[in-house]
Amino acid sequence: MPSYSPQELATQLKSGLLSFPVTHFTQDLEFDEAAYRDHLSWLSSYPVAGLFAAGGTGEGFSLTPGEIDQVVRAAVSEVNGRVPVIAPATGGTANAVAQARAAADAGADGLLLMPPYLTEAGQDGLVEHVSAVCRATGLGVIVYSRANAILNDRSVAALAERNQNLVGFKDGVGNIENLTRIYAAVGDRLAYVGGLPTAETFALPLLQLGMSTYSSAIFNFVPQYALDFYADVLAQDQAAVYRRIREFVLPYLDIRDRVKGYAVSIIKAGLTAVGRPGGPVRPPLTNLTDGELAELTALINKIS
Numbered sequence: 001m002p003s004y005s006p007q008e009l010a011t012q013l014k015s016g017l018l019s020f021p022v023t024h025f026t027q028d029l030e031f032d033e034a035a036y037r038d039h040l041s042w043l044s045s046y047p048v049a050g051l052f053a054a055g056g057t058g059e060g061f062s063l064t065p066g067e068i069d070q071v072v073r074a075a076v077s078e079v080n081g082r083v084p085v086i087a088p089a090t091g092g093t094a095n096a097v098a099q100a101r102a103a104a105d106a107g108a109d110g111l112l113l114m115p116p117y118l119t120e121a122g123q124d125g126l127v128e129h130v131s132a133v134c135r136a137t138g139l140g141v142i143v144y145s146r147a148n149a150i151l152n153d154r155s156v157a158a159l160a161e162r163n164q165n166l167v168g169f170k171d172g173v174g175n176i177e178n179l180t181r182i183y184a185a186v187g188d189r190l191a192y193v194g195g196l197p198t199a200e201t202f203a204l205p206l207l208q209l210g211m212s213t214y215s216s217a218i219f220n221f222v223p224q225y226a227l228d229f230y231a232d233v234l235a236q237d238q239a240a241v242y243r244r245i246r247e248f249v250l251p252y253l254d255i256r257d258r259v260k261g262y263a264v265s266i267i268k269a270g271l272t273a274v275g276r277p278g279g280p281v282r283p284p285l286t287n288l289t290d291g292e293l294a295e296l297t298a299l300i301n302k303i304s
Contacts (some may be wrong), residue, residue: 003081004109006121006140010167012084013110013142013191014212015232016049017294020057022120022268023071025279032279036061037078039220039276044082046223050215051079052086057217057267060088060114062282065095069102076107083191084109086142091117093129110140112170115149123155127162134163141165142197146172153181160189170195183210197263198256200249203233204241217263218252220278221270225303228267248303255292255299261285266296273297274304290298 004012015044021043024035042053053075054060054068063071072087079085087103089111090217091097100111113133117125121129134141143159143166145151150173151159159166169186170193171179183192187210194206194214203214212234219226225248232240256262261284269276272294288296 001140004140005086006110006165006167007137008280009084009110009140010051010191013050013168013193015045016213017227018050018193018213018215019043019048019223019226020052020055020215020217021075022220022264022271022278023054023058023063025282027280029280029282031063031070033043033070033074035277035279036071037074039271039278040075040078041225042276044079046219046227048219048223048227050084050086050110051075051216052088054088054102054106055086055112057096057215057264059264059282059285060090062285065099065102065250068099069106072103072108073106086110086112088112088114089133089141090114092119093132096129096133097136100133100139100141104137106138108139110142111137112140112268113141113143115144115147116219118148119150125157126151127158130159130166131163133299134159134165136163142168142170142191142193144170144172146195150175150178151182152178153185156182156190157185159276160186167191168193170215171206171211172196174206179206179209179211198249198253200229200233201245201253203230204236204238207233207236217267218270221276222265222300222303251299252296255288255296258292259286262288269293269296270300273300 024032087108199214
């Protein structure tokens, strides 16, 4: 059974920083459950508001349905109620519904609904897709608006009215007008999660749009630094936020932006840099070069 009702989950998500743990692989690209459990134990010892298993940073797109279930069950078991564990629902509607039910059976506390696979869809179709998943589970659902599933304000308002267990909206686009329209339409009915890559870059301005939290990928390897950054954002300490952006975030982005897919690869490289390796990434992603890893390690050492 989940530890959080949908409404309790929404309150919890709003209360602090969120993170997406990497999924650990062996050199043969098999799931390394022991290393993953050790990582989850470490991360959940920090005051984080929620952990999203097998998400984007967790390479959920490269996992089989069976592996996703294994990862979610390992996370639930290891975290053991210390913080909520949110499982993914991916692909087309039937697949997402099946994963929603599997997540509930695994004891997850909530669900992150990813965009449907490949196909484009209009707003009415997206509303039906999200609603079908919400109907299939009693878990609190956070919908991820990005790529081929960008929801507008009318759709979000309709979904919030129709589905009481829709508790969150994660934005992966950064369209200020659309976000303003959504918040004006729905207000505090939902928890709003910043979901742009390296969310720290956008955290301060998005706070003004009702996004009191975001998913921090760097929490994987510098958790205290990520928490301190988040505290500066909540305090609206512009000087402190931009000092951190200059000293770490911008040079970090310079490495991340060199190759498509490095937004995930650089997180595993960061874990290697701090002596807690997560293993390689799976294709089609590629690992950082040795030179880039050395560059990242030097950058991390400056803030440690």
